[in-house]
Amino acid sequence: MNYQKKLSAGVIDRLKNLISKGDLSVIKCYLNKNEFKYNFENNDFTVSEFEAIPFDLGDKMINTFNSNLNQKSNDYRKSDFECAKLLYEYIRISPRQASDIDFWNYLHHFDMYKYIHLRWNEIENPSKSSQETYLNRHWLMTLSSQKHLINFPLTTLWWSIHLTIDEDLDDPYELSRIYFNNNRYRTVTFGGSSYVRHKEAILGILQFYKKYNIRETKEYGDKISKFVNLLGGTKPLGFFNRDWFVNQLEMKFQDLCNPEELPFSFIETVIEKKQITGIPEKVILKDKIIKYFNLTENGTHKLTDMPTDFSWSIPIHQSFSNGYLLMCYNEEGNINKVTLSSLLNKSRDIYKNGVYKINSINNLLIDNDENHLIGICYSLNGNKFFKAHLIKQLKENNDVVGLKGYQTVYDIYDKIEYKILPFECKDKLGPLLIKSFPAKGKPLKNKYYKEQWGVLNKYWPEIFK
Amino acid sequence: MKINGYKFGHPVFGDPDYYDFKPVCNIDSKIENNYFIITSDLINFGVNEKIFEMIKQKEAKVIAEVFCSYTMFRKVFEQDFLYNISIPLENLKNKVEVVFLIVANIDLPNYKNQAIKKDLRDLEFYIEKGEILAYLGEYNFELGLNGTSLDSIIKIRPSVCNTERKVQYIFIENSIIIELPINDFNALKQFSENPDYQKLLISSILQTALIHACYKLSDNQYEEKSWSRVLKIHWARTHNDSEYPSNDEVAEFIEELLSMPTNLLLETLADMDNRYKNTEFE
Numbered sequence: 001m002n003y004q005k006k007l008s009a010g011v012i013d014r015l016k017n018l019i020s021k022g023d024l025s026v027i028k029c030y031l032n033k034n035e036f037k038y039n040f041e042n043n044d045f046t047v048s049e050f051e052a053i054p055f056d057l058g059d060k061m062i063n064t065f066n067s068n069l070n071q072k073s074n075d076y077r078k079s080d081f082e083c084a085k086l087l088y089e090y091i092r093i094s095p096r097q098a099s100d101i102d103f104w105n106y107l108h109h110f111d112m113y114k115y116i117h118l119r120w121n122e123i124e125n126p127s128k129s130s131q132e133t134y135l136n137r138h139w140l141m142t143l144s145s146q147k148h149l150i151n152f153p154l155t156t157l158w159w160s161i162h163l164t165i166d167e168d169l170d171d172p173y174e175l176s177r178i179y180f181n182n183n184r185y186r187t188v189t190f191g192g193s194s195y196v197r198h199k200e201a202i203l204g205i206l207q208f209y210k211k212y213n214i215r216e217t218k219e220y221g222d223k224i225s226k227f228v229n230l231l232g233g234t235k236p237l238g239f240f241n242r243d244w245f246v247n248q249l250e251m252k253f254q255d256l257c258n259p260e261e262l263p264f265s266f267i268e269t270v271i272e273k274k275q276i277t278g279i280p281e282k283v284i285l286k287d288k289i290i291k292y293f294n295l296t297e298n299g300t301h302k303l304t305d306m307p308t309d310f311s312w313s314i315p316i317h318q319s320f321s322n323g324y325l326l327m328c329y330n331e332e333g334n335i336n337k338v339t340l341s342s343l344l345n346k347s348r349d350i351y352k353n354g355v356y357k358i359n360s361i362n363n364l365l366i367d368n369d370e371n372h373l374i375g376i377c378y379s380l381n382g383n384k385f386f387k388a389h390l391i392k393q394l395k396e397n398n399d400v401v402g403l404k405g406y407q408t409v410y411d412i413y414d415k416i417e418y419k420i421l422p423f424e425c426k427d428k429l430g431p432l433l434i435k436s437f438p439a440k441g442k443p444l445k446n447k448y449y450k451e452q453w454g455v456l457n458k459y460w461p462e463i464f465k
Numbered sequence: 466m467k468i469n470g471y472k473f474g475h476p477v478f479g480d481p482d483y484y485d486f487k488p489v490c491n492i493d494s495k496i497e498n499n500y501f502i503i504t505s506d507l508i509n510f511g512v513n514e515k516i517f518e519m520i521k522q523k524e525a526k527v528i529a530e531v532f533c534s535y536t537m538f539r540k541v542f543e544q545d546f547l548y549n550i551s552i553p554l555e556n557l558k559n560k561v562e563v564v565f566l567i568v569a570n571i572d573l574p575n576y577k578n579q580a581i582k583k584d585l586r587d588l589e590f591y592i593e594k595g596e597i598l599a600y601l602g603e604y605n606f607e608l609g610l611n612g613t614s615l616d617s618i619i620k621i622r623p624s625v626c627n628t629e630r631k632v633q634y635i636f637i638e639n640s641i642i643i644e645l646p647i648n649d650f651n652a653l654k655q656f657s658e659n660p661d662y663q664k665l666l667i668s669s670i671l672q673t674a675l676i677h678a679c680y681k682l683s684d685n686q687y688e689e690k691s692w693s694r695v696l697k698i699h700w701a702r703t704h705n706d707s708e709y710p711s712n713d714e715v716a717e718f719i720e721e722l723l724s725m726p727t728n729l730l731l732e733t734l735a736d737m738d739n740r741y742k743n744t745e746f747e
Contacts, residue, residue: 013637013686094555095536142686144558145534159537197532197539233472235595236530238541239568427572431591435575 003047005110006103011044016140019132030135031124033117036109048103050093053111057090061115076119081180083119084157085173088165091158098162101141104154108139116153150191160186163202175206181216189221195228198238204245211246212257220256227252251428254454289315293325293343295361299402301354303346312364316340323368326394327401328418329359333376333409335394335418340366342399353402363418367391373421373433375456377463378413378441384463385411385441386456388421388433410438419460428455468564468600475590476581478513478567478599483581486511488599490547492565494606501557501608503529505548505565508601513580516567516599520546525598526570532562535689554608559689561606567599607698610691615722618692619643619671623650632670634677639691641678643670664733668726675719682709 015038018026029038054060064086068079097103108116116138117123126134141152149155164176179185179202195201205224214220231237231248250257294310295301307313314325320340327336334356355361365374370392377386389408397403409416426433432442432452442449444464457464468480476483490505508527510517519525527544535558542550548565569576573592592598611617617640624633624644632649635642645653656662678692687693697709699722704710710718720727 010638017637094553095538096555096558099535099558143689145688146537149537163537194532194534194539197537233470234597235471235593236528236541236564236566236568236597238530238539239526239528239595427594430593433574433591436589 002052004050004052004103004106005045006048006100006106007109008044008046009102011040012101012105012140012142016136016142019135019140027131027135030139033123034114036113038109045106046102048097048100050097053091053107055111057087058111058113058115060086060090061112062118065115065118077180077183080119080157080183081173081177083115084161084176084180087154087157088161095162098155098158099144099149101144101148104152105139105141107154108141112154120153146194146197147192151187156186156191160191163191163196163199164206166203175203175210178206178209178216182218182221184218185216185221189218189225193225193229195232195237200240200242201228201237201245204242205249207242208246208249208253214256224249224253251455252451254458287317287319290318290321291316291344293364295354295364297355297360299353299355300350301352301401302350303343312361314364314366316344316366320366320368323366324370324391324396326363326365326367326374326391326418326420327355327361327405328363328365328416329356329404330362330416331359332407333378333416334359334404334407335374336401336403336405337391337394337396338399338401339396342396343401351401356402356404359404362416365418365420367420369423371423371426373423373425373429374408375419375421375460376408376416376441377419377444377460378409378411378416380411380413384444385413386432386444386463387439387441388425388429389435389437390426390433391420393435393437406437408437409441411440417463421459425455425459428452432456468597468603471597473597475576475592475596476578476585477597478510478516478578478580479602480600483585484513485582488513488601490565490601492548492563492602492604494604496554496608499554500551501554501561501606502552503531503548503550503563503606507547511580513578513599515578515580519598520567524569524571524573525567528566528568530564530566532564533557533560534562535559557608559608559694561608562603563606564603565601566597567601569594569596569598607694610694613695613698615671615675615695618695619674621645621650621653621670623647634674636678636681636687636690636692641674641692643674661733661737664729667723668730672719672723672726675722676715679710679715679718680712 015026026038029036061083064082065079068082069076070078091098120138123131123134129137137151138153141148141155149159160179161173161176164179165172166175169175179190182189185191190196190202190205205228208214208224209216227249228237228245291303291305292307293301293312293314293316294304294308295312297311300310302308302310304313307315321344323340325338325340325343327338329335336356370390372391373388374391374394375386375388377384379385394406397405421429429452430449432449444453453464468477478484479487488508488510490508492503492505494501494503496502516525520527527546527548529542529544529548529550530539531542531550531552532539533556536556538552538556538561540552542548544550552561569592572594573590576590576592576598577586577588579586607613620640621643622645624646630646630649633642633644635644653666657666675696678696681687682693682696700707700709700718703721
């Protein structure tokens with residue numbers, strides 16, 4: 001096998017020292033853009049443990065660069081991306097090998113010397129640094145930690161593909177292309193963060209860009225990166241897969257998402273009776289109504305086949321016959337849970353005492369899944385508070401209709417509202433989902449829960465008006 | 466509390482804010498068949514039965530998060546009740562950092578733990594999936610070093626082109642190079658055969674080189690050099706609070722590292738002087 005040549009340890013440090021001492025003969029070598037004509041010694045070279053790269057890879061890079069360069073705008077993004085692909089495809093080495101600065105330094109001074117001059121072409125008059133710094137940053141790599149790997153000319157190309165390639169996609173470079181659409185993403189925003197090493201994290205971020213067709217601006221990148229860093233401040237990010245990252249970003253950056261694409265399956269399936277009309281807002285078509293539960297304010301209740309003029313007349317659909325009724329009161333957040341099967345089994349024509357003592361009914365909610373949540377929003381002097389409990393925490397009290405049930409609010413309030421929320425809210429509501437009934441709700445004005453309010457707004461927008 | 470960049474408002478086993486004791490698992494490492502292997506004993510949770518039960522019930526997970534900045538490696542390894550992790554060496558270079566943790570495997574809306582400090586026992590915490598419940602320690606493993614002895618990082622060699630009688634200390638290679646003019650180098654070779662002179666050389670040549678080197682430890686450009694890494698390892702053995710000695714600490718550090726070379730110098734000189742004055746007894 002023909003092993004790849006590389007520089008010996010210390011050679012680059014020596015060149016760097018000479019440049020820092022103002023050795024013009026060395027600097028002059030770098031000003032020759034066609035060839036690096038420095039008098040290396042024989043022992044300045046050694047070999048890598050992998051096969052030599054194709055002898056014409058440098059020329060291929062130059063051709064690829066030129067054919068993809070947008071000459072008018074001096075836009076390097078496409079040419080960088082295409083060159084990076086080429087480099088990665090021809091240099092298939094392990095991460096440890098790709099972190100060998102002596103190998104890359106060899107390419108800087110030999111195979112890729114002309115390409116680097118072509119792409120980074122300010123050596124005579126660097127616009128942002130001294131000539132010495134310019135040389136150090138483009139040809140003289142002395143360290144191999146992340147910030148150096150993502151900043152030097154060849155390593156930034158190779159590693160940026162390595163970090164973002166997804167072999168499971170039809171086009172494995174699809175997400176890499178997004179990554180290359182903003183140079184800053186590669187070298188600062190994402191490339192400079194430690195989470196970029198967790199492939200699922202960076203692929204999740206890029207997936208988010210792709211899914212919502214987000215522009216690769218500095219502003220969005222900085223915001224997203226800051227947020228992911230915050231997540232990493234409390235959790236080991238390596239524990240999570242890309243779906244989790246996409247999900248977190250969807251919750252946080254709803255303004256960047258197309259709302260129609262968010263998963264609101266619950267809204268399509270919920271059946272509830274919201275007002276006295278007894279007509280559910282949404283029903284599943286062809287789901288037969290088997291009975292109506294009717295209730296007056298004085299507690300008289302009965303089942304009928306047709307809606308009545310009782311204060312409450314709620315249809316019970318076939319699909320909910322094994323579900324439950326939540327009798328939500330205006331007072332103390334009291335909620336009494338009764339199984340619908342027990343109601344449907346009642347044989348008498350009419351019953352009394354269906355409302356607890358001096359309480360008054362706020363809402364009657366019907367559902368068939370105990371994994372759902374009951375959202376409670378109460379307000380005092382115009383300030384709204386919200387919390388949610390798991391419905392399965394509410395036990396049936398022998399299915400007696402007129403009981404108080406559970407007291408869920410211990411604060412004083414002017415007004416209260418209830419809404420059944422889907423199971424998928426459970427994880428997203430975070431600290432707003434509370435086990436303890438006496439616990440207070442969180443003020444809707446509290447920006448600490450901004451993320452959760454964003455989620456809630458999708459399921460219960462009315463309380464934010 | 467804060468662990469390696471993580472901040473928590475809930476009890477984390479292993480943190481003295483919440484517990485009076487730490488879990489023990491005796492982490493070990495080795496290199497075998499081109500794999501870097503991290504192992505441990507069974508984790509001893511002490512009185513914290515809750516965590517143990519949670520792991521059994523899959524409500525919690527034993528994990529290790531492994532980082533290597535030099536190969537951009539970052540991966541979480543999920544384990545059971547002990548660690549046995551194998552990572553191909555081709556994915557690692559120079560240094561591997563590992564944080565050993567137990568994390569929630571599901572959301573825990575009402576997390577309580579009777580093993581925590583008395584004042585906090587009755588509090589409930591909302592723990593999200595992935596949040597840390599226990600901290601088992603963090604370790605740094607150095608790779609690719611030919612030992613940590615001073616012999617492995619200091620070389621004395623002749624200079625071919627140095628015509629002046631001048632010693633040069635070179636730090637750009639993996640070893641600290643003490644370069645002497647060829648004649649001086651040959652003389653040194655002869656001197657070093659004398660046991661007394663060997664002791665003198667430690668204080669006069671090695672001590673100087675190491676002090677120079679220590680002042681360069683804060684310079685990032687040397688951070689991957691073997692000599693820099695080895696000196697930092699020696700420093701870390703007795704100092705956990707900093708990565709390398711400050712300027713004020715250098716002299717004392719080198720005195721310890723070379724086993725009191727100044728004392729050795731004075732003792733040797735006294736001994737030689739004594740022998741010189743009492744030649745009649747020999």
